[in-house]
Amino acid sequence: MNAERIISGCGFFLRLDAQRRERLASLAEARTFARGQVIFRQGDDPAGLFIVATGLVRVYQLGPSGKEHVLHLAGPGMTFGEVAVLGDFPAPAFADANRKTTCLLLPSGALRATLRSDHELCLQVLGSMAFWVRHLVGLLEGIVLRDAAGRVAHWLLDQVSEGRTTIELPSQKKDIASHLNLTSETLSRTLRQLREDGLIEEPTGQRIVIKSPERMREVAEGFFPRV
Amino acid sequence: MNAERIISGCGFFLRLDAQRRERLASLAEARTFARGQVIFRQGDDPAGLFIVATGLVRVYQLGPSGKEHVLHLAGPGMTFGEVAVLGDFPAPAFADANRKTTCLLLPSGALRATLRSDHELCLQVLGSMAFWVRHLVGLLEGIVLRDAAGRVAHWLLDQVSEGRTTIELPSQKKDIASHLNLTSETLSRTLRQLREDGLIEEPTGQRIVIKSPERMREVAEGFFPRV
DNA sequence: CGTTCCGGTTGATCTGGATCAAGGCTCGAT
DNA sequence: ATCGAGCCTTGATCCAGATCAACCGGAACG
Numbered sequence: 276m277n278a279e280r281i282i283s284g285c286g287f288f289l290r291l292d293a294q295r296r297e298r299l300a301s302l303a304e305a306r307t308f309a310r311g312q313v314i315f316r317q318g319d320d321p322a323g324l325f326i327v328a329t330g331l332v333r334v335y336q337l338g339p340s341g342k343e344h345v346l347h348l349a350g351p352g353m354t355f356g357e358v359a360v361l362g363d364f365p366a367p368a369f370a371d372a373n374r375k376t377t378c379l380l381l382p383s384g385a386l387r388a389t390l391r392s393d394h395e396l397c398l399q400v401l402g403s404m405a406f407w408v409r410h411l412v413g414l415l416e417g418i419v420l421r422d423a424a425g426r427v428a429h430w431l432l433d434q435v436s437e438g439r440t441t442i443e444l445p446s447q448k449k450d451i452a453s454h455l456n457l458t459s460e461t462l463s464r465t466l467r468q469l470r471e472d473g474l475i476e477e478p479t480g481q482r483i484v485i486k487s488p489e490r491m492r493e494v495a496e497g498f499f500p501r502v
Numbered sequence: 503m504n505a506e507r508i509i510s511g512c513g514f515f516l517r518l519d520a521q522r523r524e525r526l527a528s529l530a531e532a533r534t535f536a537r538g539q540v541i542f543r544q545g546d547d548p549a550g551l552f553i554v555a556t557g558l559v560r561v562y563q564l565g566p567s568g569k570e571h572v573l574h575l576a577g578p579g580m581t582f583g584e585v586a587v588l589g590d591f592p593a594p595a596f597a598d599a600n601r602k603t604t605c606l607l608l609p610s611g612a613l614r615a616t617l618r619s620d621h622e623l624c625l626q627v628l629g630s631m632a633f634w635v636r637h638l639v640g641l642l643e644g645i646v647l648r649d650a651a652g653r654v655a656h657w658l659l660d661q662v663s664e665g666r667t668t669i670e671l672p673s674q675k676k677d678i679a680s681h682l683n684l685t686s687e688t689l690s691r692t693l694r695q696l697r698e699d700g701l702i703e704e705p706t707g708q709r710i711v712i713k714s715p716e717r718m719r720e721v722a723e724g725f726f727p728r729v
Numbered sequence: 730c731g732t733t734c735c736g737g738t739t740g741a742t743c744t745g746g747a748t749c750a751a752g753g754c755t756c757g758a759t
Numbered sequence: 760a761t762c763g764a765g766c767c768t769t770g771a772t773c774c775a776g777a778t779c780a781a782c783c784g785g786a787a788c789g
Binding site for chain 1 (some may be wrong): 563564565566567571573585586588589590591594595617618621625627628629631632633634635636638639640641642643644646647648652660683720723724
Binding site (some may be wrong): 684 | 775776777778
């Protein structure tokens with residue numbers, strides 16, 4: 276697998292020139308994880324910044340009751356583990372592989388050294404972190420201010436790339452439910468409701484088609500709360 | 503008011519040397535806001551990075567139903583508005599002054615220019631952003647994984663500086679409740695419960711004394727859910 | 730000084746989504 | 760092919776916390 280190519284397809288390192296991409300690629304180590312394998316644990320010293328090449332990684336936290344909350348479902352081109360490296364503190368969450376997964380790892384020491392020596396890279400990463408904060412704020416907003424249907428609708432709209440209407444679910448529904456702070460039962464019921472209202476179709480278990488983006492947007496914005 | 507002094511007391515610019523502090527101070531503009539005054543709105547172009555000198559700022563989002571969620575209560579020495587500047591996108595939230603408030607403003611353009619020219623500063627800010635992400639993740643974790651009592655206990659423990667036991671409430675209880683995603687009624691009831699269980703005392707309306715940090719920690723970690 | 734208004738407390742009731750329970754389906758392992 | 764072991768769905772019930780409502784006390788203001 277071509278490290279440079281993976282790095283250039285990665286949002287976190289957007290708009291990096293070829294030379295810098297090459298430099299980062301030279302630091303990278305390939306890692307593969309089996310289905311279900313734990314990649315790191317909450318409290319671990321940060322190993323480095325991971326970039327998913329293939330597969331899917333679940334980043335999650337555990338509550339005292341054993342409940343888990345999926346913070347992030349990282350598919351190809353997405354990063355995880357970066358925050359602890361940059362802040363130099365223990366990992367604030369767990370990560371495991373949802374299925375067989377390959378990653379690039381930019382080890383903590385090497386990454387930090389590179390950031391220290393490369394001002395331009397540092398600026399890029401700063402911008403990416405700001406986007407990550409915005410994403411988290413959006414997540415929080417969704418969970419706090421929307422009801423179950425609103426969360427699901429909003430998430431569905433987020434998944435479709437501009438203009439398309441078909442969503443390939445990135446993982447099992449139970450993990451998507453957890454990400455939205457719902458139980459899988461409630462997600463199932465909510466999708467059924469959307470189906471019955473004609474807003475979506477589910478031709479297969481892993482695929483959802485949005486039939487009416489306008490009405491969906493209304494549900495997401497909370498205008499459609501009770502029928 | 504001394505801009506350099508305020509900057510040096512600000513967590514976001516921790517460990518900056520005198521020269522850099524001075525440089526930032528020279529960019530800063532003083533701003534004062536009356537009680538209730540809106541500082542910026544969701545969707546606004548970012549004005550810059552604000553540092554609270556005196557007073558208190560509420561950073562919050564509005565839901566479709568009109569419900570507001572307080573993301574951040576920024577007191578003296580804390581920053582807000584930084585994320586939109588660094589990411590160069592519209593403000594993701596509203597901010598208003600909870601009472602008469604004075605701030606330093608580092609305007610977007612000047613701040614970005616300084617970051618571009620000062621690699622060391624850039625590294626500092628990167629670390630601060632990572633801490634901010636960790637804080638947000640903690641907030642999300644609290645809201646998703648803890649029940650009402652757990653959230654309140656956790657927040658109270660967060661407010662006491664190491665070793666002390668008295669908390670001066672930074673704002674009205676309704677805003678604290680919103681920050682914890684509770685109604686003020688529920689916060690009131692939860693505090694009463696803690697009071698009756700002998701975990702806290704409320705000598706006045708704005709002051710809370712933690713009587714038993716150990717038991718409080720148990721509540722925060724969810725070990726005390728039903729008596 | 731009243732008086733108005735807003736924040737906080739407390740009580741009564743309601744409800745969205747969790748939890749508990751029971752099949753059916755898929756898919757990997759044998 | 761057969762056999763689990765998860766996963767998903769659907770139904771029935773429950774509950775933490777929201778909502779509704781009433782009251783109190785103090786700060787702002789004429």
